[in-house]
Amino acid sequence: MSGQVLCAVKMAPFSAPVRLPPQPDTRQQEMSRQLKDALESVIVLEKFPKSQIDVYVTVIEDDGSLLGACITAAGLALCHANIDVYDLVVGASVLFRGDVLYLDPRREEEEVSDNNQLTIGMIPKHAGGQIALMVQRSGQVAPQCLSECLNAAVDLCNRLHSLAQKTLLVHLQETLAHSSSSSSSP
Amino acid sequence: MTSLQVWRTFEPDSYYKTFLEHSKRPDGRGLSNFRPINIKVGTVTTAEGSATVRLGHTTVMCGIKAEIATPTLRHPDEGFIVPNVELYPCCSPMFKAGPPGEKAIGLSQFLKNVITSAEVLLPSDLCIAPNKFAWCLYCDVVCLNYDGNLYDASLIALMAALQNVLLPEVSYDEESEKATVSPERTLPLKLKRRPVSSTFTMYSDSIQLVDPTAEDEEQGSGEVTVVLLEDGSLCTIHKPGGHSIVSDFLDKFINLARKRVKLVNSAICKALAERKV
Numbered sequence: 001m002s003g004q005v006l007c008a009v010k011m012a013p014f015s016a017p018v019r020l021p022p023q024p025d026t027r028q029q030e031m032s033r034q035l036k037d038a039l040e041s042v043i044v045l046e047k048f049p050k051s052q053i054d055v056y057v058t059v060i061e062d063d064g065s066l067l068g069a070c071i072t073a074a075g076l077a078l079c080h081a082n083i084d085v086y087d088l089v090v091g092a093s094v095l096f097r098g099d100v101l102y103l104d105p106r107r108e109e110e111e112v113s114d115n116n117q118l119t120i121g122m123i124p125k126h127a128g129g130q131i132a133l134m135v136q137r138s139g140q141v142a143p144q145c146l147s148e149c150l151n152a153a154v155d156l157c158n159r160l161h162s163l164a165q166k167t168l169l170v171h172l173q174e175t176l177a178h179s180s181s182s183s184s185s186p
Numbered sequence: 187m188t189s190l191q192v193w194r195t196f197e198p199d200s201y202y203k204t205f206l207e208h209s210k211r212p213d214g215r216g217l218s219n220f221r222p223i224n225i226k227v228g229t230v231t232t233a234e235g236s237a238t239v240r241l242g243h244t245t246v247m248c249g250i251k252a253e254i255a256t257p258t259l260r261h262p263d264e265g266f267i268v269p270n271v272e273l274y275p276c277c278s279p280m281f282k283a284g285p286p287g288e289k290a291i292g293l294s295q296f297l298k299n300v301i302t303s304a305e306v307l308l309p310s311d312l313c314i315a316p317n318k319f320a321w322c323l324y325c326d327v328v329c330l331n332y333d334g335n336l337y338d339a340s341l342i343a344l345m346a347a348l349q350n351v352l353l354p355e356v357s358y359d360e361e362s363e364k365a366t367v368s369p370e371r372t373l374p375l376k377l378k379r380r381p382v383s384s385t386f387t388m389y390s391d392s393i394q395l396v397d398p399t400a401e402d403e404e405q406g407s408g409e410v411t412v413v414l415l416e417d418g419s420l421c422t423i424h425k426p427g428g429h430s431i432v433s434d435f436l437d438k439f440i441n442l443a444r445k446r447v448k449l450v451n452s453a454i455c456k457a458l459a460e461r462k463v
């Protein structure tokens with residue numbers, strides 16, 4: 001039996017313009033589910049038999065592209081926790097309204113009606129780039145339009161991935177420098 | 187793993203006790219030293235007032251959301267202040283997902299008691315129109331990282347966030363019975379008192395530790411929280427069970443706490459001033 005993933009996205013009551021009740025609403029449950037689906041395909045679950053990996057995400061402030069940010073945060077935390085993954089997973093969101101493409105939309109942009117939002121979670125360096133999660137919500141979209149959105153989102157993910165990788169590397173260097181200096185002093 | 191880590195993992199009690207015998211704690215502090223406080227206000231833009239407080243590794247965030255509500259029949263000219271503490275599983279393996287646990291409920295109640303008994307804010311100041319409209323302040327405290335002493339950290343965060351609140355001006359028209367909110371004109375809250383808490387862990391009859399970390403809390407047997415007002419007068423003593431203490435020690439605690447009140451309040455003022463610049 002390979003490992004299992006448990007995901008819970010919690011939004012702080014003050015994270016939205018209108019106060020959220022402490023009980024999880026459908027949106028939080030939906031995001032938890034989507035995050036779980038994405039992480040299950042990214043973590044090397046065969047390496048964790050008979051075990052469960054709990055991933056808890058706390059949202060402090062929602063200013064759009066929330067699911068994408070959750071995926072990126074979870075991916076970085078998994079790497080920080082030394083859990084085997086196929087690649088560092090990053091998430092990005094694009095919005096399509098009329099002929100305009102909004103990369104990484106803000107909350108005000110998301111709230112406007114008649115728009116399409118596409119959120120993807122992907123592992124850009126595994127097998128030439130693989131998409132782990134793709135969610136299209138609110139509204140209709142033509143297939144050509146969708147592929148254009150997808151290309152933009154993939155491009156965004158690639159940029160995010162290099163940034164996330166750099167962040168991990170800097171953190172590692174700092175930790176190594178810190179541990180070598182603290183072990184040599186006493 | 188170094189031998190020190192092995193000792194800590196397998197014999198946590200003797201490891202900890204050895205430190206105490208030398209009047210030190212595993213993080214290098216003396217028994218009556220507080221951890222450094224780091225305060226930032228206005229950290230969340232979706233809240234009317236917010237603050238992030240770090241006590242060593244303990245990190246809490248307080249966000250205040252204001253809503254217009256109808257006053258109760260019993261108190262038609264009073265608004266509401268509702269403190270609520272959320273301890274998510276993110277911050278420590280001690281906490282589980284689901285409905286708030288004992289600790290979170292106890293902490294929420296403690297904050298509520300301190301605010302009402304210290305008269306931090308008069309509920310009548312939150313009234314817009316008697317019997318019709320009043321402000322309801324939801325003060326949500328979220329723990330981001332748990333390393334002991336949540337009482338102090340949440341009260342500091344709550345007080346800093348309250349001082350950061352800007353409420354839009356509301357005018358009430360009696361004829362049409364309608365309230366108009368003007369978001370461009372904002373007013374700060376009128377705070378009357380600034381309570382500061384100091385927490386101590388009881389380890390044995392003769393050993394007490396201030397500002398406990400999670401490890402101190404685990405090793406000790408119960409906490410005492412002393413809440414003082416800015417003029418040094420005593421507001422609340424919270425001792426939910428635990429080891430018994432002699433009254434002399436309590437006097438010593440109160441003297442230590444008195445010094446801390448000025449320190450904490452000036453730290454909050456400094457953080458607020460930094461925000462305004």
